Amino acid sequence: MSNKNKVRYGLKNVHYARLTTAEDGTVSYTSPTAWPGAVSIKFSAQGSQEPFYADDIKYYVTSSNTGYNGDLETALVPEDFRTSILGEIKDADGVFIENADAQPVPFALLFEFAGDVKAVRHVLYNCTASRPDIEAQTKEDKVSVKTETLTIDASSVYNKDLDANVVKADTSSETSEATYNDWYESVHLPSKSTT
Secondary structure (H helix, E strand, O other): OOOOOOOEEEEEEEEEEEEEEOOOOOEEEOOOEEOOOEEEEEEEEEEEEEEEEEOOEEEEEEEEEEEEEEEEEEOOOOHHHHHHOOOOEEOOOOOEEOOOOOOOOOEEEEEEEEEOOOOEEEEEEEEEEOOOOOOOOOOOOOOOOOOEEEEEEEEOEEEOOOOEEEOEEEOOOOOOHHHHHOOOOOOOOOOOOOO
């Protein structure tokens, strides 16, 4: 029996980890923090392909990968995310204050999709998030839960071991058990390539 998935479905185990880049370009992350209440996630690939024509044919095609852009829909944005990533201020009275001058802090976004054999775990290495819209409506004969949606831009970070700008990573059928089991303990940093 194959240990490779044939299908994927579901979304769970969303986590985030604050990203710090040192002066020499080395990146580090805080320990991932759970983000409960994930509803949906959709990212569109960003970049372009540019053909070069010669000899009356498409002679060469250049391709650029500028990451992903999309939405994360969630029950509520966690309070810690609001302060540590979106830059909101929590005053002495426990009130959240939106700071108009705050710049979003980069972070890694971790999550998983279920599969028919094993869940596939993902990480986007360098994300920035927009503020969610404010939305609600009056309660009628039934309660309709409103969600919050953040637009997230995922770009690359430089990885010295691969000598490459990396955007994302996900587990495969050959991922070691140790790496798979520790996925949410720390952000997986790529090691030397074997392929």
